[in-house]
Amino acid sequence: MSEAPRACAAADMRIDQFQFVSLVETLDISAAAISCRARIPDDHSIFGGHFPGHPIMPGVLLTELMAQTCGFLLLSLNGFAKMPFLASLKEVKLRDFVGPGTELVCESNRVHEGSGYAVLEAKVRRPCDTKLVCTGTLMFRIVPFPNAELNQHMQARAQEVGLLIQQGNVILSGAKTI
């Protein structure tokens, strides 16, 4: 099932809450692919140290953006029945600097589905630019939710980023299926 992309202006990522995805822009269950939007805040205390006079988004946080994008894809594929936890980074390349106020698109697709794990590729770029900001291959363990609290939190986050969970199926809220 493929869904039409929606035009959007992403809200700022919530760095303090470790919430980097602002909106799921496209979700294609049959192709096991997703794209998400995010925006780096204009100002944040991390830029005071990273780096003085040259504020750039830390590479570990761009990596986390890729991980969270992959996570929303895996959750959508399993209907929010199991939780993916980042297990390893196969290869991450930080290809360009991005500073405060930058809008980002993070795209991910599953390249291998294992028993209790999955391997995904992810890439980050600016919305109107094919030049890549960073890329990576990430492995996740997929396990039963450790408790109901985390499951509820992830379902609430899904709503915040524009996903709708209906009887185990996940779609973009307000999107038309094509």
Added chain:
Amino acid sequence: MSSTFETIAGLISEICDIPRETIKPELHVTEDLGVDSLDFLDAVFNIEQKFGISIPLDEWTQQVNDGAVKGSRYFVLQNFCAEVDKLRASADSVPAA
């Protein structure tokens, strides 16, 4: 020993940084070779890619955790390789669409 064992032993050696000559068919992957769960997962991924199979790791682990079988049933290397051979044979017997 089978070519399956040779291939899997080579992958485990490379991925888990274990000298190839210490990897024997009668050894348990985690208990004897000390492979941790993440390195084993990485090895399984590479084995699946290499042979074009899907290893039902969750199902095996569940059986062991439930006490239905001993861990050696699946995780001693010669048994693991025999299961991989079964999966390969099963995959080969699936007619092309």
